[in-house]
Amino acid sequence: MDNNNFKLDVFQGLSAEQKYLSSKYFYDDKGSRIFQEIMQLEEYYLPECETEILVQQSGEILRQIPFDELDVIELGAGDGSKTVVFLEKAIQMGKRLTYVPMDISGDILEVNQQHVKERLGDLPVVPMAGDYFVTIKELKNREKPRLVLFMGSNIGNFQGEKSIEFIRFINEFLKPGDFFLMGVDLKKNPHVIRAAYNDEGGVTKRFNLNLLERINRELGGDFELEAFEHYGVYNPLDGAALSFLVSLEDQDVHIDGQQFHFEKYETIHTEISQKYSLKELDQMAVKTGFSWDRHFTDSKGYYSLSLFRK
Numbered sequence: 056m057d058n059n060n061f062k063l064d065v066f067q068g069l070s071a072e073q074k075y076l077s078s079k080y081f082y083d084d085k086g087s088r089i090f091q092e093i094m095q096l097e098e099y100y101l102p103e104c105e106t107e108i109l110v111q112q113s114g115e116i117l118r119q120i121p122f123d124e125l126d127v128i129e130l131g132a133g134d135g136s137k138t139v140v141f142l143e144k145a146i147q148m149g150k151r152l153t154y155v156p157m158d159i160s161g162d163i164l165e166v167n168q169q170h171v172k173e174r175l176g177d178l179p180v181v182p183m184a185g186d187y188f189v190t191i192k193e194l195k196n197r198e199k200p201r202l203v204l205f206m207g208s209n210i211g212n213f214q215g216e217k218s219i220e221f222i223r224f225i226n227e228f229l230k231p232g233d234f235f236l237m238g239v240d241l242k243k244n245p246h247v248i249r250a251a252y253n254d255e256g257g258v259t260k261r262f263n264l265n266l267l268e269r270i271n272r273e274l275g276g277d278f279e280l281e282a283f284e285h286y287g288v289y290n291p292l293d294g295a296a297l298s299f300l301v302s303l304e305d306q307d308v309h310i311d312g313q314q315f316h317f318e319k320y321e322t323i324h325t326e327i328s329q330k331y332s333l334k335e336l337d338q339m340a341v342k343t344g345f346s347w348d349r350h351f352t353d354s355k356g357y358y359s360l361s362l363f364r365k
């Protein structure tokens with residue numbers, strides 16, 4: 056990670072009228088470990104819903120995709136533990152795949168390859184470490200049809216129009232007839248969403264506060280963690296779950312010679328986790344240049360794997 060960019064982004068965010076920090080900085084080693092804990096939480100229903108759809112409906116999803124041979128390109132693939140279920144089904148159905156997992160972390164891609172090897176033996180895998188906005192361009196000249204996977208409700212972490220820009224970017228990479236499969240958390244009872252970002256055990260609170268700890272560790276900041284609190288809200292009007300850090304005191308914080316003032320109860324906005332309705336997803340598909348879409352939801356109707364065809 057380039058610490059210079061990190062510092063510039065932190066300085067910019069903490070100098071803004073409404074202070075903010077980008078959620079992409081959650082995921083240092085410690086943050087990634089805490090995120091693994093979140094994924095196991097009773098309140099954080101998302102991974103279980105996604106797994107249920109993959110286990111029960113991979114066959115039906117794959118039946119929509121008419122190619123015998125294709126590249127399956129996964130953005131932000133992580134350890135690939137859920138994707139193997141989908142890949143295994145595709146192989147059973149006689150499809151000849153090349154799996155292209157992309158992730159910013161080369162280490163996690165090694166774990167991914169191990170998983171794939173254990174479950175799927177000699178499936179051709181082409182791991183690509185780095186920023187997928189850059190690495191995906193290296194695939195432009197490959198001939199085979201494409202299915203791009205973007206799982207885990209990561210689309211929810213794009214602010215406003217950025218989600219549309221991102222899906223348009225995927226659309227431009229695809230050829231007519233290619234597919235995009237995206238994991239999306241759906242609008243539902245607001246209490247359920249609120250609890251997912253305010254777990255009883257305080258894991259999400261640790262996750263959020265790790266951002267300040269990371270600034271202390273990597274940029275020599277002097278944040279006092281006890282002087283900040285995690286605050287997670289969900290607004291059913293616009294479907295946005297937002298996370299903040301609240302300053303509990305009037306205080307000054309120093310980072311590498313720069314001073315930042317916090318009024319008592321001033322907030323730092325740290326994350327958006329946008330929720331969508333199926334209707335909004337249909338509109339999104341049209342808006343981003345896709346010609347067809349279909350949604351595969353879990354038994355509770357909490358989550359969708361939405362398939363878009365160019």
Ligand code: AVI
Nearest residue numbers: 093207208209211212259328
């Ligand atoms: C990675 N992302 C989809 C998670 C989410 O639900 O927005 C990150 C997260 N933040 C708090 N809990 C989980």
